[in-house]
Amino acid sequence: MDIRLNNLTMVFDDITAVDQITTTIKDGELVSLLGPSGCGKSTTLMLLSGLYKPTSGQIFFGDQDVTKMDAEKRGIGMVFQNYALYPHLSVLKNIMFPLKMKKVPKKEAMERAKEMAELVQIGHLLDRKPGQLSGGQQQRVAIARALVKKPNVLLLDEPLSNLDARLRLEMREEIRRIQQEVGITAVFVTHDQEEALSISDRVMLMKSGVIQQESRPQEMYKRPENEFVASFLGNPPINLLTMKKIENGYQLEKSAHSLLFSNLATYPKSIRVGIRPEDFFVTKDNPRFTGEIIHIETIGRDTLIRMQIGDTTIRALVDPVHQLKVGATCGLDGKEENIHFFDSASGQRIETVERGEKHA
Amino acid sequence: MLEKPTWKSTLKGFLYLLPALLILIIFNIYPIIRSFLMSFYTDYDYFNDIVHEYGFDNFIAIFQDPNFITALKNTGIFVLGVVPISIFLSMGIAVLLNNKIKLAGFFRTIYFLPFVTSVVAVSIVWSWIYHSDYGLLNYFLGWFGIDPIAWLNDPNYAMPALIIMSIWKGLGFNIIIFLAGLQNIGEQYYLAAKVDGASAWKRFTNITLPLLSPTIFFVSIISIINGFKVFDEVFALFNGRPGPANSALTVVYYIYQKFYEEWQFGLASTAAFVLFIIIFIFTIIQLVIGRRFVHYN
Known part of the structure; x- marks a missing residue:
């Protein structure tokens, strides 16, 4: 029934x-x-x-x-x-x-x-x-x-x-x-x-x-x-970064970090970028985010780090094989499909489209 | 508080109990023991406080006194008349008041008022209500074609009049106790019972009554004890007489008569002792019944 x-x-x-x-x-x-x-x-x-x-x-x-x-x-x-x-x-x-x-x-x-x-x-x-x-x-x-x-x-x-x-x-x-x-x-x-x-x-x-x-x-x-669903689910919670539209991409507030996203369905003035802590990985190869590690804690099999970029703190669950130290600079990146975009004004998800399709 | 009692802690405990205990011993316990002893005085010089002889003469005497038998009978009728009706009525009203109704607080006050009003004031009002010529009650009864009843002067109606007034007077206290009991029953049981398909009546018999049983038990014990001790109502309603032709003579009234009016201290003590035994027996019976039917969380 x-x-x-x-x-x-x-x-x-x-x-x-x-x-x-x-x-x-x-x-x-x-x-x-x-x-x-x-x-x-x-x-x-x-x-x-x-x-x-x-x-x-x-x-x-x-x-x-x-x-x-x-x-x-x-x-x-x-x-x-x-x-x-x-x-x-x-x-x-x-x-x-x-x-x-x-x-x-x-x-x-x-x-x-x-x-x-x-x-x-x-x-x-x-x-x-x-x-x-x-x-x-x-x-x-x-x-x-x-x-x-x-x-x-x-x-x-x-x-x-x-x-x-x-x-x-x-x-x-x-x-x-x-x-x-x-x-x-x-x-x-x-x-x-x-x-x-x-x-x-x-x-x-x-x-x-x-x-x-x-x-x-x-x-x-x-x-x-939407942003609420993203933030409600997941522990530790998802990282949500507020970014402002600049000439050819988005810039993280109060930092020099700017990112280029060319595959969004729409490009509002301000967006929130969501990446779950476990979707980050440590890399030296042209990472999207670099910043100073301000905190490291190891709980069981997980290592949780907090990294400071400008005014923003992001949390990442990383592989313990990396020898990380507090105060060191570190590069983090995530797979494209694991990055979520939300319109800051409405909170709604912004769909991504296949690269090239948009301008076709 | 997992410590075992030591002499020191016991002594400290007694110190806290002392003030109340002292008063209770002087004004309650000691008189009880004295009156118990006094009931066995058969030859007593109360001017010099000398007892010449102890015996059971007083017990034989009061049980041969037709007034005492009348008093016992009247008290029994009074308890039987007041207690069940009072419990049913007050429980019913409490259940109604416990519903989400408007002005519930106002009604609670109204029902509690008789309890806080002095017995003498209440009795004056009621003796007016019961008045055979100008009384409100006879006036209402007149609407139904019932001839005026001499409530306070007819030996057949004096006891009913006393019972009606006592029920009304005791209602407020019982209602408050029942209300407190009802509010202790968690809302969740009613919700669960609703979901389980219980109608309003089924919810009352299957949830309210069993969970209210400790309160019902408490109220019935208190009511019975109070019923056996009835005195002020009689004294005030019948202007210091035990009703027409002793029709409202109760045991405590009998004790009062013997003690203050006839100075028969021995007989009065004996009657008091007999009353104590009766109340004691009833309370024991209730405790035994209660153990079977009362549910405690």
């Missing part, structure tokens, strides 16, 4: 949390809603669940318009950030709760709940109370409770944010495994890019209630459609 959002808008008092979102989530897909806090991703999820009703726009589950339907009737499963397990009920009763509400006969409900508990691997904890479980176990119970009624959609609201780092890694793989085993359409809200990029089929990156880009995870990383 596809989920279609049509011009979905949610306004709280005077804040527009979700602004005219139109998109489709395909059947069986795991979609991440990613974005900084306050970007409207959780609100979008609440709108999907029916716990919030939109100010305007529609939501379709398949062909059915569910915009005005209450959460009780939408047939969705939801995993909350704090799990919201009923503290007075045992694990088994928690999982059985949605079935009890649907008046499924007790025996059948119990069997289905146990089956689901096996799927999420908590079959041995059925008699415990939620308070006696670890975070990861509570998470599994919450997933089982969400899935037991065979919902059309599974909604997950920052489900991993309360777990410690190692468990988070384990649980995100679990969520992916369970989602694929059940074959359910799932929407996953997170502010953690790594989470979103690692488990989802598609990522929707939101900011200020607007979807900035929706695409497959790698594509989003490789081809950010």
Whole structure:
């Protein structure tokens, strides 16, 4: 069952949390809603669940318009950030709760709940109370409770944010495994890019209630459609250099560095050039950037250097074989296809065209 | 605070407890022990504080006193009449007030007002409401064709009148306690229950009631204890009489009569002791029931 959002808008008092979102989530897909806090991703999820009703726009589950339907009737499963397990009920009763509400006969409900508990691997904890479980176990119970009624959609609201780092890694793989085993359409809200990029089929990156880009995870990383997407993804963050148009190229602000780019689709007055730290390499052969190394840190297998060019500092992850020293001058370059250009005014990506094609 | 208690830390602790403890011992604990002992005085010279004989005569005497039996019965009826209705009503109102309604603060104040008002003032107002000729209540009942009732002078209606006033008076306190309990229930459980397909009523029975159970438990214990101790309301509503023909004579009123009006210190102490035992038994029963049904986080 596809989920279609049509011009979905949610306004709280005077804040527009979700602004005219139109998109489709395909059947069986795991979609991440990613974005900084306050970007409207959780609100979008609440709108999907029916716990919030939109100010305007529609939501379709398949062909059915569910915009005005209450959460009780939408047939969705939801995993909350704090799990919201009923503290007075045992694990088994928690999982059985949605079935009890649907008046499924007790025996059948119990069997289905146990089956689901096996799927999420908590079959041995059925008699415990939620308070006696670890975070990861509570998470599994919450997933089982969400899935037991065979919902059309599974909604997950920052489900991993309360777990410690190692468990988070384990649980995100679990969520992916369970989602694929059940074959359910799932929407996953997170502010953690790594989470979103690692488990989802598609990522929707939101900011200020607007979807900035929706695409497959790698594509989003490789081809950010605007400056925000470029800067949000990646750790350490992408280097963004402001450059002003000069006679035959662009010049880095307050430095003598000028670069020649002849393959841009347009040439605005000011552009932002983005290069990810890992896309730099050290070279002596006519490098695009030369500057003084002001900082070196080695973390595990990576060496991160900071280099000063005029007023601008750039970060680069370089191969540890280079014997670099703080204070030394160094040359950095990147492959053409790894350099991104954005219009400073609009923030939109400037496409590159094949060399020669432009003037043809 | 993982340290084990030492003599020094214990002593320091006692020092902090001392001021309150001193007052409690002088005005509560010591009198309780004395009145317990006094209930066994059978031959006592209270001018010279000399006890000639101890025995169970007082216990035999009060259980043979028809007034004491009436007092026990009345108190029982009062508790049965006030406690359940008060709990249901106050819980209902608290649930309504807990919803996002306009002027919730205003209504909270309105409901809490009776609790902070003095019993005497309240009783004066209510004795006017209950007035058989000019009373507001009879006036309303008149609309439905019900003849005026002599609420405060008819032995059959004195107890209901007392119960109605006491429910109204106690409502505010219970509502506040219930409201606090309701606000302790996380919103997330209601959201989860909604997603799980629970209707409003199902959410109330499956989420609100079990998670409110510690509060219900607390309110019911307090209400029962207060119910057994009822005195001021009787005294004020019936102008210092225990209602017409002892129809509102409660155990504490009986104790008051014996102690201050008849100077029967032994009997008064005995009655107080019996009341203590009754309250004690009820509280134990509630604790036992509570352990089975009350959920603590």
